[in-house]
Amino acid sequence: xxxxxxxxxxxxxxxxxxxxxxxxxxxxxxxxxxILTCTQNSYPEQDLNTLLQSYSLPIFGxxxxxxxxxxKLIKQGALIIGFKERYEVSIFSDLHLLKSEDALxxxxxxxxxxxxxxxxxxxxLMFYDGLMTNIEDFIDSxxxxxxxxxxxxGGGAGHLDFIQRPCIFTNQGLHTNVVLLVTLPRKLTTSIxxxxxxxxxxxxxxxxxxxxxxxxxYQPAFEIxxxxxxxxxxxxxxxxxxxDIAKHFPLGIDDMSNNLIVRDPILTENNHLQCVGKIPINxxxxxxxxxxxxxxNAAEEAAVNVFSNSNxxxxxxxxxxxxxxxxxxxxxxxxxxxxxxxxxxSSSALFGVLSIGEIAxxxxxxxxxxxxxxxxxxx
Amino acid sequence: MNKALFIISLQHExxxxxxxxxxxxxxxxxxxxxxxxRLNLTSAHIYVHCDYSGIPSKLVPLEITNYQHLLSxxxxxxxxxxxxxxxxxxxxxxxxNEQVSLSFKCENGQHLFGFIIPNHGLLIxxxxxxxxxxxxxxxxxxxQKLSTSCYxxxxxxxxxxxxxxxxxxxxxxxxxxxxxxxxxxxxxxxLNKLLTDAIEDAHTNKNFGSVIxxxxxxxxxxxxxxxxxxxxxxxxxxxxxxxxxxxEHLDVARFGGDEFIVLLKGLNHxxxxxxxxxxxxxxxxxxxxxVVKANSYKLNCSIGYALFPLQSSTANxxxxxxxxxxxxxxREKSRQGKQYKPVMSDKIKKRLAYVDDMKxxxxxxxxxxFYQPQYNSDGNIIGAEALLRWHHPLYGMESPAVYIPIxxxxxxxxxxxxxxxxxxxxxxxxxxxxxxxxxxKKVAINVSAKQLIQxxxxxxxxxxxxxxxxxxxxxxxxxxxNLLVENIEDSIKLIASLKANDIDCSIDDFGTGYxxxxxxxxxxxxxxxxxRSFVANIEKSKESAAIASMIISLGETLNxxxxxxxxxxxxxxxxxxxxxxxxxxxxxFNKPVPFNELVKLLN
Numbered sequence: 001x002x003x004x005x006x007x008x009x010x011x012x013x014x015x016x017x018x019x020x021x022x023x024x025x026x027x028x029x030x031x032x033x034x035i036l037t038c039t040q041n042s043y044p045e046q047d048l049n050t051l052l053q054s055y056s057l058p059i060f061g062x063x064x065x066x067x068x069x070x071x072k073l074i075k076q077g078a079l080i081i082g083f084k085e086r087y088e089v090s091i092f093s094d095l096h097l098l099k100s101e102d103a104l105x106x107x108x109x110x111x112x113x114x115x116x117x118x119x120x121x122x123x124x125l126m127f128y129d130g131l132m133t134n135i136e137d138f139i140d141s142x143x144x145x146x147x148x149x150x151x152x153x154g155g156g157a158g159h160l161d162f163i164q165r166p167c168i169f170t171n172q173g174l175h176t177n178v179v180l181l182v183t184l185p186r187k188l189t190t191s192i193x194x195x196x197x198x199x200x201x202x203x204x205x206x207x208x209x210x211x212x213x214x215x216x217x218y219q220p221a222f223e224i225x226x227x228x229x230x231x232x233x234x235x236x237x238x239x240x241x242x243x244d245i246a247k248h249f250p251l252g253i254d255d256m257s258n259n260l261i262v263r264d265p266i267l268t269e270n271n272h273l274q275c276v277g278k279i280p281i282n283x284x285x286x287x288x289x290x291x292x293x294x295x296x297n298a299a300e301e302a303a304v305n306v307f308s309n310s311n312x313x314x315x316x317x318x319x320x321x322x323x324x325x326x327x328x329x330x331x332x333x334x335x336x337x338x339x340x341x342x343x344x345x346s347s348s349a350l351f352g353v354l355s356i357g358e359i360a361x362x363x364x365x366x367x368x369x370x371x372x373x374x375x376x377x378x379x
Numbered sequence: 380m381n382k383a384l385f386i387i388s389l390q391h392e393x394x395x396x397x398x399x400x401x402x403x404x405x406x407x408x409x410x411x412x413x414x415x416x417r418l419n420l421t422s423a424h425i426y427v428h429c430d431y432s433g434i435p436s437k438l439v440p441l442e443i444t445n446y447q448h449l450l451s452x453x454x455x456x457x458x459x460x461x462x463x464x465x466x467x468x469x470x471x472x473x474x475x476n477e478q479v480s481l482s483f484k485c486e487n488g489q490h491l492f493g494f495i496i497p498n499h500g501l502l503i504x505x506x507x508x509x510x511x512x513x514x515x516x517x518x519x520x521x522x523q524k525l526s527t528s529c530y531x532x533x534x535x536x537x538x539x540x541x542x543x544x545x546x547x548x549x550x551x552x553x554x555x556x557x558x559x560x561x562x563x564x565x566x567x568x569x570l571n572k573l574l575t576d577a578i579e580d581a582h583t584n585k586n587f588g589s590v591i592x593x594x595x596x597x598x599x600x601x602x603x604x605x606x607x608x609x610x611x612x613x614x615x616x617x618x619x620x621x622x623x624x625x626x627e628h629l630d631v632a633r634f635g636g637d638e639f640i641v642l643l644k645g646l647n648h649x650x651x652x653x654x655x656x657x658x659x660x661x662x663x664x665x666x667x668x669x670v671v672k673a674n675s676y677k678l679n680c681s682i683g684y685a686l687f688p689l690q691s692s693t694a695n696x697x698x699x700x701x702x703x704x705x706x707x708x709x710r711e712k713s714r715q716g717k718q719y720k721p722v723m724s725d726k727i728k729k730r731l732a733y734v735d736d737m738k739x740x741x742x743x744x745x746x747x748x749f750y751q752p753q754y755n756s757d758g759n760i761i762g763a764e765a766l767l768r769w770h771h772p773l774y775g776m777e778s779p780a781v782y783i784p785i786x787x788x789x790x791x792x793x794x795x796x797x798x799x800x801x802x803x804x805x806x807x808x809x810x811x812x813x814x815x816x817x818x819x820k821k822v823a824i825n826v827s828a829k830q831l832i833q834x835x836x837x838x839x840x841x842x843x844x845x846x847x848x849x850x851x852x853x854x855x856x857x858x859x860x861n862l863l864v865e866n867i868e869d870s871i872k873l874i875a876s877l878k879a880n881d882i883d884c885s886i887d888d889f890g891t892g893y894x895x896x897x898x899x900x901x902x903x904x905x906x907x908x909x910x911r912s913f914v915a916n917i918e919k920s921k922e923s924a925a926i927a928s929m930i931i932s933l934g935e936t937l938n939x940x941x942x943x944x945x946x947x948x949x950x951x952x953x954x955x956x957x958x959x960x961x962x963x964x965x966x967x968f969n970k971p972v973p974f975n976e977l978v979k980l981l982n
Contacts, residue, residue: 117458140412148457202381204388254385256419257508280417282392284385364421364507 006030006082007349009069013041013076019051021080026055030082032089035061035169036353039159040076045166049173056171058089060182062127062157063167065324066354071342073327073335079351081317088183089170090115095132096177104134104141112145118181122150123188123379125319128179130156130356131164133211136278138179139359139367149365151188153377155321155355162266186379191306192360194262194373195298196250200228201286208281213251213265213273216285220271225249228287242268247328250372252286253279257363260286264325264371276357277369292333295326299374300340306376313346318378320352325372327354341376386517392417393521403427403435403532408450410525411502415452418514420506421489424451424461426471427500427529437530438498446475446501467491467503474501480515496522499529559633561611562618570632570640574687574694577644581688587650588643591684591716592701593621593661594709595637600866601676612671613678620664624657640698650686658682658716681709682716690719703727734789736771737782741794745770748802749971752980753942755818756961760981762821764857764964765803766971767795787827796830800840804847804854806974811849815981823855823885828862832869837876844882851881857908859887867898875903885942890926900937907934909960911945918954931959 006028008021018037025033033055037043041063052059067074092111098104112118128135135156157167166174203224207214216224226237235245243266251273252260263285267274279285299322310316320341327334342350358370360377396413400406407425415423426446430436433447451461461467466485474481474493481493490509494502502522504510557569565573577588595617602610614637621631621639630642641661646653661682668675683704685697704719706727711717740746747770750763769777786792803824810822830836844851856877863870863886874884885906890913909930913923927943934941943955946965955963969980 119458140416144453146453148455149453202384202388204384204391256417256506256510256514259419280392280413282388282395283417284388362419364419366415366420 005084006080007069007351008082009074009077009079011074011077013038015041015043015047015051018043018048018078021078022051022055025080025082026057028082030057031085032058032060032083032087034081034083034087035059035078036067036080036351037061037063037078038067038074038076039063039065041078045174052169052171052173058087059169059171060087060089060125060127060180061169062353063159063165063169064155064157064353064355065160066327068320068322068338068352068354070348070350071335071338073338073354081349081351085185087185088115088121090118090181090183091170091172091175092138092179092181093175094177095134095138095179098134101137101141104137105145108138108141108145118146118148118150118183121183122148123184123186124150124152124154125182125184125188125377126152126154126179126359127168127182128154128156128359129164129167129176130158130276131162132156132177135179135357136369139369143367150367151190151361152359152367153188153190153319153321153375154359155353155375156357156359157353158356160324160356184379188377188379189306189309190360190375190377191302192358192370192373192375193298193302194260194370195295196252196260196262196288196290196372197294198252198260198286199232199249199289201252202254202284203286205279205281205283205285208279208283211275211278213275213279213285221273222268222271225251225265225273225287232289247325248290250288250290250325251275251279252288254284254286259363260288261368262288262370262372264323276371290329292330292336295330296333296337296340299337300344302374302376303341303344306378307344307346310346310378316347316378317349318345318347318351318376320350321355321358321360321375321377322352323358323370323372323374324354324356326374329372337374341374345378382513386513389417389514390517390521393518394524397521397524398528398531401532401535403529403536404449406528406532407525411450411452414502414504418504418506418510419508420452420504422451422453422456422461422505424467424471424503424505425449425496425500426475426503427496428498435499435529435533435536437533446471449500467505471501471503474503480519482509482515484509494518494522496529497526499526559618562615562633564618564622564639565630565632567632567634570630570634570642570698571694573630573632573642573644574697577642578687578692578694578697580645582692584645586644587646587648587689588687589646589650589654589684590687590697590701591641591643591654591657591661591682592634592698592705593639593641594681594705596679596681596709598637598678601678604868605671605674609671609674609676613669613676616669616671617664617678620667621661623664624660628653629657634698640701654684654686654718655716658684662714679714681705681713683708683719684716685719700724730785730788733782733785734791737769737786737791737795740769740771741791741798743772745772746795746798747973748799748806749973750806750822750977751964751971752969752977753821753962753964754968756956756963759818760816761818761962762823762855763977764971765799765806765822765824767799767825768971783827787829790829792827792829793833796827797839799824800843801847804843804849807849807853808847809974810978810981811853813978813981819981820853821855821883822853823857825857825859825887826862828866831858831862831873832866837873837880840877840882841880852883855883855885855905857885857887858904860889863898863902871898871901871903878903878905888944890930899933904939906940906942906962908964909941909943911965914943914945914951914955914965915947916951918950924954924958927955927960928958935959 010017067079166176168175168178203216206218213221215221229249246265251263263275263277263279265273265275358373358375360375362368396410399409411423427435427449428438429445429447456464470483470491483491490506492504492510559566581588628645632640634640665679668677683701685700687697691697700719703723704717707723708717747768748765749768752760753762755761771777786795807822883905886904887908888910889907890910909927913926917923931941941960942962943960944964946952946963946967
């Protein structure tokens with residue numbers, strides 16, 4: 001492989017194991033390290049902080065609900081990738097404190113200035129705290145402020161209980177409310193897919209506030225949503241947990257090119273639906289349904305797209321940001337998704353995370369937050 | 380059906396994005412962002428119509444359109460400003476010329492769509508796909524709404540500007556009402572208010588305060604000699620230095636001219652220490668020279684202070700008291716700062732009464748001129764110095780050492796000086812009618828600083844000579860060395876001019892004023908008078924003899940006569956003779972005598 005020199009993985013959840021892995025990684029002569037760990041591990045936060053701070057070489061990555069290595073889904077343990085080259089890591093901190101667009105732009109501009117506007121750097125991986133509420137404002141602002149277009153792939157880290165904890169790694173320790181932009185030394189090719197199909201709709205988003213849909217077609221959003229699902233399926237919201245049903249039925253925002261941007265409802269409160277990602281007021285949304293084969297086919301299509309474009313398929317490094325809700329939906333069948341992706345990847349350097357929200361470019365070039373989707377990046 | 384709903388939802392979404400902000404740019408940015416996201420654009424741009432000064436304005440029919448780029452998402456294209464993007468610029472120009480919606484397919488496969496924001500600007504979208512005609516059409520009513528919102532924003536902007544400029548003016552007026560125009564410190568009116576508030580606070584909260592009155596010493600000569608520009612610069616510099624002391628317990632104000640007031644307030648029982656410390660800091664601020672136009676000026680000040688509520692609880696009294704204390708410090712040449720004491724007011728009252736007495740005395744003819752004859756080494760009278768004597772109706776004969784300084788503090792010295800001049804001329808006139816010894820040449824009068832700086836002093840002298848019909852050369856003026864040093868350039872001019880009119884000047888009290896020899900050389904005086912302090916016991920004091928000897932040789936070099944004052948003994952006379960001084964005045968010869976007795980002596 002061209003850029004990767006070291007891979008180490010464990011399914012052991014102990015901190016000592018990770019420590020051993022890092023010693024090996026350091027001794028491998030790697031110039032930068034990607035560390036991906038699972039939320040189920042029992043790493044003491046303070047010790048992890050101290051460990052990370054003891055390294056001077058660039059470190060990036062995070063704590064994700066699950067991680068993947070080739071075909072393998074890792075529910076506990078860790079993965080360390082060592083790279084031959086030095087990957088530059090830029091950190092945007094305390095984003096939760098920036099309440100206005102101007103404040104966000106000021107921070108981004110000052111950070112861009114420090115990084116000489118990422119001049120000559122067009123390819124990035126993005127690791128961020130998936131439970132931050134203003135990630136879309138951040139990606140909008142960075143797109144607006146950057147003076148050149150970039151190719152990006154990323155995914156939100158964090159815990160599935162939706163309680164925010166430090167979850168992003170750098171050599172300064174563990175962070176919360178941050179975004180890491182990691183500069184890649186080679187061109188990044190990305191492909192995105194979701195495979196969800198329209199079940200019903202469209203509905204007019206008659207009231208919405210950020211990530212919360214208050215009403216659809218001028219009626220309480222949850223009422224419309226639950227009725228549509230109960231009419232079309234066997235599910236009953238009264239008897240089952242909301243998320244257990246909702247993971248099968250995301251919403252899709254229709255865009256100009258008839259693409260659906262998937263939005264995952266994760267909570268209901270006061271008859272409202274709270275999603276991972278903003279839903280604009282007055283937009284048109286569809287109720288989507290999944291079919292495991294469709295989802296896997298879509299992921300395979302994305303894999304074909306991204307890997308067939310490579311000039312040097314055996315040498316490239318590939319990373320998958322796959323939405324955790326796909327695992328929750330497909331359950332054991334999810335392994336098939338990993339298999340089809342791996343099948344089309346000629347390189348052995350294939351790893352990934354199961355994320356809370358995915359980041360990729362849209363066809364127009366802008367940067368989008370996706371839900372329930374698969375983003376594959378290869379460089 | 381879905382298509383129709385999609386378009387309606389798009390229209391709603393865009394319409395809802397209009398007018399969310401009042402500021403034009405912010406409002407348009409919200410709208411443009413929604414367009415960008417909703418229409419899946421690659422870039423989006425807004426140009427707005429601007430007036431000739433480049434400020435966004437509504438387009439007036441028939442006016443030449445002048446569009447300026449307002450904003451773009453993203454801000455630049457591959458690091459290059461959009462204004463340098465040729466394809467976009469050409470498209471914008473065409474859109475502006477044609478004033479109808481346009482579309483264009485670029486060579487790279489991208490599409491440009493241009494729309495008119497009626498009366499306000501241009502909206503341009505870049506997309507990777509072709510925006511369907513019905514969607515484009517659906518945008519038209521939105522652009523109408525956007526236009527209305529632009530107009531509202533412009534009205535709002537102009538109102539905001541108007542309110543802001545009104546606010547600025549109000550702030551300026553309020554500032555001017557409270558601050559001194561030159562230094563920016565609080566002015567006298569506002570100081571009164573601050574002081575009144577501080578006194579009230581002192582009563583309510585049982586604390587203490589002080590009014591510190593500061594007056595610059597020797598500022599006037601600088602202002603007069605170097606001009607007001609320099610003087611003002613010094614005042615501004617000092618004001619800034621004083622203002623650096625400001626804090627919640629200390630305000631600084633300019634009281635007027637070169638007078639400043641520091642108001643200390645809200646002090647605890649250690650107020651005395653604080654006051655002393657502040658005075659020390661003020662003096663410290665003055666140790667740094669004032670540099671103006673490459674010249675360096677060293678100044679000091681006199682400081683007086685009064686306490687509240689201990690010494691008074693009215694603003695006017697406190698300022699007056701501090702002023703009186705400052706005045707006392709100035710008189711004593713004290714740099715420490717003087718605290719006001721009631722006895723100072725009594726002194727001032729007495730002084731004022733004394734000035735009144737002098738005025739009255741002048742009117743009643745209680746002032747007389749006495750003359751002390753001056754002799755040569757042969758014992759002949761060569762002239763006389765006119766000396767003022769005042770017989771107070773109550774206190775009897777008053778000492779000139781007491782009343783001359785008091786008269787000098789008020790303008791009364793001018794009246795007295797004028798009276799001396801005129802009386803001396805009248806007396807000379809009488810002398811002229813007598814047969815005087817040939818050796819008798821001069822009658823000298825003393826001139827004060829205030830007289831000397833009068834612009835018409837020479838005219839007054841000449842007028843008195845003329846009115847009394849006396850030869851000018853018999854009148855001589857005595858100027859103290861200190862007086863000359865303070866106004867050296869003007870003095871040189873005046874003495875030269877008087878000399879040209881046959882009036883000689885002598886330098887009194889020579890040896891006490893540290894005058895620079897460079898200046899002395901330029902002063903066209905005729906006589907140097909050795910100060911009495913060097914004459915007293917000169918035969919016993921080597922130092923006095925050395926100084927007298929130095930003055931004598933200086934006089935020889937500069938071609939000036941030397942006259943020794945205060946000769947009281949034969950030993951002193953002999954010693955002076957030995958040193959080469961041949962003109963004398965003093966009790967050894969005669970004390971000052973009334974005019975009639977002088978006449979007798981001359982006869």
